[in-house]
Amino acid sequence: MITLYHRPQTRSGSIVWLLEELQVPYETHVVASIRSADGKGERDSSNPHPHGKVPALKDGDETLFESSAIALYLTDKYRKVKMGPAVGEAKRGEYLSWLAYRPGVMEPAFMERRFNIQHVYGAMGWAPPEEVEDVLNAHLAKNKYFLGNEFSALDIMLGGGLNFMILFKMCKETPVFKDYVARITDRPGYAKMMQS
Ligand SMILES: N[C@@H](CCC(=O)N[C@@H](CS)C(=O)NCC(=O)O)C(=O)O
Known part of the structure; x- marks a missing residue:
């Protein structure tokens, strides 16, 4: 178990x-x-x-x-x-990249904004929050979910994080983010998490 x-x-x-x-x-x-x-x-x-x-x-x-x-x-x-996607399946590399992006880039960028830390360009391993917002907006404007048409763990790990960061004003809400967050939170698993 x-x-x-x-x-x-x-x-x-x-x-x-x-x-x-x-x-x-x-x-x-x-x-x-x-x-x-x-x-x-x-x-x-x-x-x-x-x-x-x-x-x-x-x-x-x-x-x-x-x-x-x-x-x-x-x-x-x-x-x-x-x-x-499993090893050898299509989009495995993209899956791994976004999984690493959450703790390696997305979270530190938005935490930097929340705690008003000065970004040191080229030195910090993440990117400025505005740049991260642009990357995520552009990706989700073209894709229903992180990996395209299929809901995946990325929509929980990054999408769920994005939802939280928008609620707490660490990330600016855009029409793209608003539609995306509405899509991923309209699921029984999300409701279960909120009750847990
Ligand atoms: N990088 C870790 C972060 C985990 C983390 O910081 N969790 C917070 C709760 S949201 C925590 O346990 N904080 C207590 C502490 O920092 O000691 C992960 O993604 O799992």
């Missing part, structure tokens, strides 16, 4: 949504506490994440952390419902 180490209204919600879409049995272990942005809270010793963060996930003998790694592991292993 898969165990998801979870805390409501955090990044681990994306993994709840993904597990629901995959139709894989799982249990959630809600951690008592995590550190919060105001410096309060502390790590729960039952949480196997090396930094006490969520999500973490156990599946048999495997212990995983980092949302994108968890998403890739789950979508590779559990394929009753296909939520991402």
